[in-house]
Amino acid sequence: MIIAEGLAKSFASPGGGRRAAPVHAVRDVSFEAADGHVTGLLGANGAGKSTTLRMLATLIRPDAGYACIDGHDVVDDVLDARRQLGYMPHEAGIYPRLSARENVHYYARLSGLSGRDAGHRTGELVEQLDMVGFADRRAAGFSQGQKTKVALARALVHAPRTLMLDEPTNGLDVMATRGLREILRTLAARGHCVLFSSHVMQEVAVLCDRIAIIADGRIAISDTLPGLLERTDRHDLEDAFVVALGHDVEPRPAGTNATP
Amino acid sequence: MNLRAVMIIAFKEIVDNLRDRQTVFYALLFGPILLPLMLGGSLAATFKQLSIDFDRVTELAVHGAERAPSLIAFLAGQNVDAVPAPGDPEQTVRRGEVPIVMQIDERYGEALRTARPAVITIHLDEADKGSVKAARRIEALLNAWERTNDQLRLQHRGLDPTVFDSLDIVSNDVSTEGASGQLLASLLPFLLIVSMVMGGFYLAIDTTAGERERHSLEPLLGLPLARQEIVLGKFGATLAFVSLSGLLCAVSVWALFRLFPADLLGTRLRFDAPTVAGALLLALPLMPFIASLLITVSAWTRSTKQAQTYLGLLMVLPMAPFFVLQYLDPGDSLWLMPWPMLGQYLLLERSVLDLPLSVTAVIASIAGTLIASALLLWLACRLYRQERILS
Numbered sequence: 001m002i003i004a005e006g007l008a009k010s011f012a013s014p015g016g017g018r019r020a021a022p023v024h025a026v027r028d029v030s031f032e033a034a035d036g037h038v039t040g041l042l043g044a045n046g047a048g049k050s051t052t053l054r055m056l057a058t059l060i061r062p063d064a065g066y067a068c069i070d071g072h073d074v075v076d077d078v079l080d081a082r083r084q085l086g087y088m089p090h091e092a093g094i095y096p097r098l099s100a101r102e103n104v105h106y107y108a109r110l111s112g113l114s115g116r117d118a119g120h121r122t123g124e125l126v127e128q129l130d131m132v133g134f135a136d137r138r139a140a141g142f143s144q145g146q147k148t149k150v151a152l153a154r155a156l157v158h159a160p161r162t163l164m165l166d167e168p169t170n171g172l173d174v175m176a177t178r179g180l181r182e183i184l185r186t187l188a189a190r191g192h193c194v195l196f197s198s199h200v201m202q203e204v205a206v207l208c209d210r211i212a213i214i215a216d217g218r219i220a221i222s223d224t225l226p227g228l229l230e231r232t233d234r235h236d237l238e239d240a241f242v243v244a245l246g247h248d249v250e251p252r253p254a255g256t257n258a259t260p
Numbered sequence: 261m262n263l264r265a266v267m268i269i270a271f272k273e274i275v276d277n278l279r280d281r282q283t284v285f286y287a288l289l290f291g292p293i294l295l296p297l298m299l300g301g302s303l304a305a306t307f308k309q310l311s312i313d314f315d316r317v318t319e320l321a322v323h324g325a326e327r328a329p330s331l332i333a334f335l336a337g338q339n340v341d342a343v344p345a346p347g348d349p350e351q352t353v354r355r356g357e358v359p360i361v362m363q364i365d366e367r368y369g370e371a372l373r374t375a376r377p378a379v380i381t382i383h384l385d386e387a388d389k390g391s392v393k394a395a396r397r398i399e400a401l402l403n404a405w406e407r408t409n410d411q412l413r414l415q416h417r418g419l420d421p422t423v424f425d426s427l428d429i430v431s432n433d434v435s436t437e438g439a440s441g442q443l444l445a446s447l448l449p450f451l452l453i454v455s456m457v458m459g460g461f462y463l464a465i466d467t468t469a470g471e472r473e474r475h476s477l478e479p480l481l482g483l484p485l486a487r488q489e490i491v492l493g494k495f496g497a498t499l500a501f502v503s504l505s506g507l508l509c510a511v512s513v514w515a516l517f518r519l520f521p522a523d524l525l526g527t528r529l530r531f532d533a534p535t536v537a538g539a540l541l542l543a544l545p546l547m548p549f550i551a552s553l554l555i556t557v558s559a560w561t562r563s564t565k566q567a568q569t570y571l572g573l574l575m576v577l578p579m580a581p582f583f584v585l586q587y588l589d590p591g592d593s594l595w596l597m598p599w600p601m602l603g604q605y606l607l608l609e610r611s612v613l614d615l616p617l618s619v620t621a622v623i624a625s626i627a628g629t630l631i632a633s634a635l636l637l638w639l640a641c642r643l644y645r646q647e648r649i650l651s
Binding site: 011054057058059060061079080082083085087088089090091092093094095096097098106107109110111112138151154155 | 265268269272275276277279280474475476477478479480481482483484485486647650651
C-alpha cells in the first residue's frame, strides 16, 4: 500500500549557477496505490514519474508532502519502508560480470536472507520468471528482456508487499512485455501492491486497475480506467489523457478506436 | 552497523573484480611484479655494470707481454690472465673484438732499468661500457703496481717514500651509505606505495563511479541498508586489493634484492626478510589510508573517466615524497611523521638503512595516517548520503 500526499521536489538547475532558478520536477503529487491492484503512473517524459518513484523508494527526500509504504514514512522510517518495498529503477543496472543467479543471490543476502534461504529463494524466482535458460550465464551479453527479468527477480527477492517499477517495459519486445504483464497481474492477484510508471497509453490501459495521470509535476487525475473515461467524457485513454492535461481533443465519433 | 552486510558487499566486489582482467593485472601483476622488476632490475643492472669484481678471473689482451714478465706475473696474481693481442691493438678494440688491449712499449724494460717512466698504453672504447669497466679494473691494478715500484725505487736510493706525501687527505663520509644507498633505500617505500595505489585503483573506480555509470547504484541504495554499510563494504574490498598488492610487492622486493650483490648494498643497507617485513608493518596504516582515498575520490567524481583522470593526477602524491626527499634532508623532524605517505617514506627509509626508529615517530605516523583515513571514510559516507550520488 502506497500513500502519497502533496509530494514536491525541486533540483538545482543543471549547469546553472547558484542563482539559477531551481527545476521543479514534482510540484504536488497525491495518490494511493492499494494492495491487490496494479496502479499505473502515466505521464509524458519529464512529467515527474521517476522523481516521484525515487521519493517513494526513499532515495531522495521530498521537499514537501508525505508518503508512506505500508504505513512506514519514507523520510522518518526509511529502513522499514525499504523492507516492504521492491524497487526496479528505470535502468536494470545489473552486474555484467556476475551471472543472473549471482545478481539475484547478492540482493537476497543483502536483504537479510541466510545463504541457504537466499539460494532457495533465488532458485524459486529463476523458475517463476522463466530464467532457467540463462540463470548461470554472466549478464554481460544479456538481452534487454533478460536484464529486466533479472532486475525484477532482484526486486522481488525479499518477497516485498509492495513492488514499484519505473518504465519496466522499455526496450522489451512484444513477447517479453506480455510475459512481464502476466507476472505483474499474478503478483497483484496474490495481494501485492504493484505501482508502475509508463508513458505508453496502451500498456497502462491493458494492465492497470487504477491510473494516476501525472503532468508537469502534478497528478492531474487519478481513477480507474472506466472512471477516467467517464470523468473526461472520452472513449479512450489517450483522449482522456489529453483532456486531463487541459488540452482540447479533436472531435471523434464515438465508438471508434476505443480502448479495450 | 550491520557487519554482515558490509562483509557481503566486500565479498561480492572482490569476486566481481577478480573477474575483471584490468583490475587483476594492475593489482596482482603490475604493482607487485612488473614495477619492482622494471625499477629494481634496471638499477641492479646499472650497479652491476659499474661495480668491478676483482676476484673474477678475466683475460686481458696484451701487446708485447714478453717485454714485461714481472708485470704480467703481478696481473696473473690479481686474477688477470694475459693473452696475446690479436693484430693491431687499436683496430681490434675499435671493431669490438676485445674490450681493451694493454700495449707495452718497446722500450719498457730499458725505461725501468734507467729509472725513467715506462710507457704502457691502454686502448679502450669510451663508448662501450664493458670496455670502460675493463679499463678501470686494469688501471686500478696498474696504479697499485706503480706504487709498489715507486716505493722500491725510493728505498733503493735510501729515501723514505712518505717524503713525497706532503698531504694525507682523509675523506670521512659520515652518511651511512652515500647517495646511491639513499636512493636504493627510498626505492622500497616508493615501490610499496605505488603498488598499493595501483592495486586498489581500478576496483575503487569500478565499485563507486563504475557502479553509478552502470546504474546499479540506484537499486543498491534502495535496499534496507545504511549508507555507511555500503561505503564500508566497498572500502573493505578496496582494502583487500590494496593489502594484497602491498604484500606481494614486499615479497618481490625481497626476492629482487637477494639478486643484488651484497657488497653493492653496502654494509648497512638491508633488504632481508625481517627488514622488508618490518617495513610492511610500518606501511600497514597506509593500506586503509590509500583504500579510503581511492574510494572517496572516485565516489566524488561523476564517471569512471573522470575518476581515472582525478586518480591519475593523484598518483603523483605517492611519488611526491620520493622526489622531495631526494633534494631535502628533513632529518628527524617529528612534524613530518603524521603526514600519510611522507611519514612512512621516512620511516621505511630509515629501517632499510638500518637506522634506529623512535617510538614517538612511529606512533605519530600511525596516528596521523589512521586519523586521515577515518576522515576520508567519513567524507565518503557523507557523499553517499547526498542525493547528488544518484544524478
